[in-house]
Amino acid sequence: MTAVQIDKRCLRIATVGNPNVGKSSLINAVAGSNLSVGNWPGTTVDRLSISFDMDQVRVEWVDLPGTYSLAGATSEESITREELLNSPPDVVVSVLDAGNLERNLGLCLELSELGLPMVVVLNLVDEARAHGIEVDPRKLADCLGVEVIETVASRGTGCDEVKQALLRACASRSLVVYPEHFQSALHQLGESNRWRAISLLSEEVPGLETSELSRKLRGQLEQVQDPFLCVAEARLNMARHLTGDVEVRLQQGASLSEKIDRVLLHPWLGLPLFLLGMLEVFRFTYLFSAPWIAYLEVVKAVLSGWVASWGLPPLAQSFLAHGVIDGAGTVAAFSPVLFLLYLAMAFLEASGLLARTTFLFDQVMKWVGLPGRSLIPLLLGFGCNVPAIYSTRILPNLGDRLRVALAIPFMACSARLTVFVLFGAIFFPKNAPYVVLGLYLLGLLLGLLTAFLTRGLVPKDSDRTGIMEMPPYRFPSWKAIFRQAWLRTRSFLRDAAGPILGAVLLVWFLHQVPSGQPENSLYAGVSRALTVPLAPLGVHDWRLAGALMPGFIAKEVVVGTLGVSFLGEEAVAACGPLDGLQQLGSGFLIALRDTLLAVPQLVGLPSAELPPDESPGGLSAAIGRACDSAGALAYMVFLLLYTPCVATVAAIGYEFGRRWAIFSVIWQISVAWLAGWITYRLAS
Amino acid sequence: MTLDQLPLNQGAVVERITGPRPFVRRLLSLGVSPGSGIRVVRSAPLGDPIQVQIGRLQLAIRRSEAGQVHLQQS
Numbered sequence: 001m002t003a004v005q006i007d008k009r010c011l012r013i014a015t016v017g018n019p020n021v022g023k024s025s026l027i028n029a030v031a032g033s034n035l036s037v038g039n040w041p042g043t044t045v046d047r048l049s050i051s052f053d054m055d056q057v058r059v060e061w062v063d064l065p066g067t068y069s070l071a072g073a074t075s076e077e078s079i080t081r082e083e084l085l086n087s088p089p090d091v092v093v094s095v096l097d098a099g100n101l102e103r104n105l106g107l108c109l110e111l112s113e114l115g116l117p118m119v120v121v122l123n124l125v126d127e128a129r130a131h132g133i134e135v136d137p138r139k140l141a142d143c144l145g146v147e148v149i150e151t152v153a154s155r156g157t158g159c160d161e162v163k164q165a166l167l168r169a170c171a172s173r174s175l176v177v178y179p180e181h182f183q184s185a186l187h188q189l190g191e192s193n194r195w196r197a198i199s200l201l202s203e204e205v206p207g208l209e210t211s212e213l214s215r216k217l218r219g220q221l222e223q224v225q226d227p228f229l230c231v232a233e234a235r236l237n238m239a240r241h242l243t244g245d246v247e248v249r250l251q252q253g254a255s256l257s258e259k260i261d262r263v264l265l266h267p268w269l270g271l272p273l274f275l276l277g278m279l280e281v282f283r284f285t286y287l288f289s290a291p292w293i294a295y296l297e298v299v300k301a302v303l304s305g306w307v308a309s310w311g312l313p314p315l316a317q318s319f320l321a322h323g324v325i326d327g328a329g330t331v332a333a334f335s336p337v338l339f340l341l342y343l344a345m346a347f348l349e350a351s352g353l354l355a356r357t358t359f360l361f362d363q364v365m366k367w368v369g370l371p372g373r374s375l376i377p378l379l380l381g382f383g384c385n386v387p388a389i390y391s392t393r394i395l396p397n398l399g400d401r402l403r404v405a406l407a408i409p410f411m412a413c414s415a416r417l418t419v420f421v422l423f424g425a426i427f428f429p430k431n432a433p434y435v436v437l438g439l440y441l442l443g444l445l446l447g448l449l450t451a452f453l454t455r456g457l458v459p460k461d462s463d464r465t466g467i468m469e470m471p472p473y474r475f476p477s478w479k480a481i482f483r484q485a486w487l488r489t490r491s492f493l494r495d496a497a498g499p500i501l502g503a504v505l506l507v508w509f510l511h512q513v514p515s516g517q518p519e520n521s522l523y524a525g526v527s528r529a530l531t532v533p534l535a536p537l538g539v540h541d542w543r544l545a546g547a548l549m550p551g552f553i554a555k556e557v558v559v560g561t562l563g564v565s566f567l568g569e570e571a572v573a574a575c576g577p578l579d580g581l582q583q584l585g586s587g588f589l590i591a592l593r594d595t596l597l598a599v600p601q602l603v604g605l606p607s608a609e610l611p612p613d614e615s616p617g618g619l620s621a622a623i624g625r626a627c628d629s630a631g632a633l634a635y636m637v638f639l640l641l642y643t644p645c646v647a648t649v650a651a652i653g654y655e656f657g658r659r660w661a662i663f664s665v666i667w668q669i670s671v672a673w674l675a676g677w678i679t680y681r682l683a684s
Numbered sequence: 685m686t687l688d689q690l691p692l693n694q695g696a697v698v699e700r701i702t703g704p705r706p707f708v709r710r711l712l713s714l715g716v717s718p719g720s721g722i723r724v725v726r727s728a729p730l731g732d733p734i735q736v737q738i739g740r741l742q743l744a745i746r747r748s749e750a751g752q753v754h755l756q757q758s
Contacts, residue, residue, distance in 0.1 A: 068713030072706065099740055103715030131740065203705075228705070232712045239715075257742075261726075261735075270729045359744045363730035466733055466746035467710050 010058045017095035019066030022123040025153040091169040099128035105239035112172035113195035120148040132250030139246045202227040257472040281344045289336035291594035298587035300329040305575030327504030342485035350476030369455040381411030389651035409644035410447030415555035427632040496647040503553040537676040538631030566622040630683035634676040641672035688750035696755040703752035
């Protein structure tokens with residue numbers, strides 16, 4: 001091997017490999033960075049790049065999305081191809097799964113035709129060994145002509161060797177032997193980059209410019225054999241041949257993954273087990289977030305109490321307590337739920353369970369024209385719509401992602417449940433659980449209908465095969481999962497804090513102008529205007545209509561707003577600095593205790609009981625006088641459907657652009673009004 | 685015979701793959717090519733898709749697409 005001397009202060013490195021072979025893990029291990037790692041093909045959707053120092057060399061490392069080839073038209077293939085051709089890195093790191101060598105070598109052989117300096121990383125050697133597969137790295141290095149390093153990236157094994165190899169990487173050479181007629185066409189074309197030459201002759205590659213000569217040669221080749229198949233077969237044959245040379249396999253019984261699959265994908269047990277697992281995710285989220293949301297109330301009360309003790313003018317005090325502190329509290333109240341849902345999501349992704357879900361539900365989702373895995377974002381929507389929107393990233397096709405994202409806000413998130421519980425108890429004391437269940441089903445149905453109606457958004461010829469790899473189960477590293485959940489929660493707080501806080505301040509402002517009785521405020525004026533379009537739904541009380549405005553900020557605050565509108569604002573009790581600190585401390589301990597006490601409750605059968613209603617006393621009676629039961633039902637339906645909350649709208653805008661966020665709001669308000677109106681007509 | 689007709693747990697060898705180019709490419713790049721040994725492990729509880737094994741690789745593939753994978757007569 002002759003090493004290419006890289007005399008550079010800055011080294012550009014790109015990782016290329018099949019999906020799910022540990023590219024991101026490798027970078028994390030070498031650089032100690034925070035790339036997201038999942039056991040889901042396609043975790044890296046964009047081109048990610050990070051910079052760090054390695055032995056006094058500045059390294060820019062580009063993590064390219066997992067791909068099976070360089071020539072295709074999917075977004076992963078395009079991103080990888082453009083990076084490698086247009087800004088070729090100093091070193092290509094070809095990451096291989098030691099347990100799937102033959103398939104992984106196909107891409108590696110294609111890569112080596114680019115002629116770039118290359119290092120081959122043989123990852124997941126532990127998993128391969130567990131399956132009785134041994135690969136000889138020295139023999140493979142001899143065959144390929146570049147260095148081959150064995151690693152277990154998730155544990156950091158072999159990373160130092162990778163670093164050293166990067167600094168003395170050798171240019172790769174092409175190994176694949178093509179049939180005589182193809183070789184001679186290559187020779188005639190006279191293109192210096194071998195990969196480019198082969199691609200020009202074998203197929204239409206997006207972004208690769210053909211010449212008259214290349215078209216002519218390809219025409220000639222096509223008369224002998226489809227050159228695309230000819231190239232693919234030559235590469236596969238070489239991969240097969242090489243694998244046979246360097247790999248030793250021991251006979252094995254059924255693998256652990258297969259044993260787990262026998263239970264989880266069982267013809268009868270599979271579906272109920274999945275639904276039980278999903279219920280467990282929500283139970284986990286609810287049980288562990290409730291103590292911390294309660295604690296945030298304590299923090300809010302203490303902060304407001306401190307503000308009250310300063311002796312500020314009433315307006316300033318109200319601004320701080322009911323504007324700033326309540327606004328920040330609303331933002332913060334999202335984070336426990338979000339963090340826990342993201343944690344569950346990260347576990348599902350990294351363990352390989354998500355891929356099984358697709359397998360189980362592909363048939364169901366096919367009815368609405370969606371791939372099976374879109375069930376996951378939809379179900380997450382019942383917990384909170386915001387992470388559900390972001391989790392649509394598990395879908396490879398942008399059109400499908402958008403369709404699922406438009407359906408998600410119809411899923412009744414846990415925040416809406418607080419309103420359903422209150423109204424259910426007032427107007428339908430005997431049938432509350434059924435009314436609430438009916439609302440959930442209505443949301444699900446309308447969401448699926450939305451996805452069905454928007455199926456035209458996906459072009460017919462798009463690359464949407466139902467082929468999916470089912471990765472072996474892996475027990476994910478807790479550190480990686482926590483880090484991923486935290487990063488996602490942080491990005492939510494960063495993106496949504498502004499809109500939520502702004503909206504809370506706006507509502508506060510409407511309440512204050514002009515000062516005086518709440519009935520005369522601007523808020524009441526706007527609310528009264530809202531009763532006009534809501535009158536056909538049987539909602540005539542301005543306080544009910546008005547609560548829909550803060551409901552747009554977060555459905556959590558609807559009950560609180562109703563409390564203020566019907567019963568007046570609760571006076572803020574002033575508290576001293578020491579008193580407040582003591583409350584904060586004891587509240588924290590209580591939250592911690594309640595979290596621990598929640599652990600045994602994780603085990604148990606789902607119950608049909610609704611959580612207790614915790615709204616202030618007297619509110620029920622006041623609302624009970626404000627409208628009749630038909631109007632209440634229509635109000636609940638409208639509230640279920642009317643618009644995604646600000647954070648969800650922001651998420652849709654961030655993922656798909658402002659146009660679709662606005663579309664989503666308008667679409668939902670229309671559907672909500674129509675559904676509410678029909679409900680009122682039927683009920684009265 | 686095509687892959688969707690292959691009985692459970694019976695080994696077979698791929699003869700040729702037909703269908704749209706992206707589909708053929710995806711299978712080829714996954715290492716499923718003429719000459720590959722293939723076996724149907726199970727079908728999903730609702731009948732579709734099916735899980736197939738090629739070497740150590742486990743794939744889910746819809747029945748309609750499995751119909752494009754032709755197997756050698758044994």
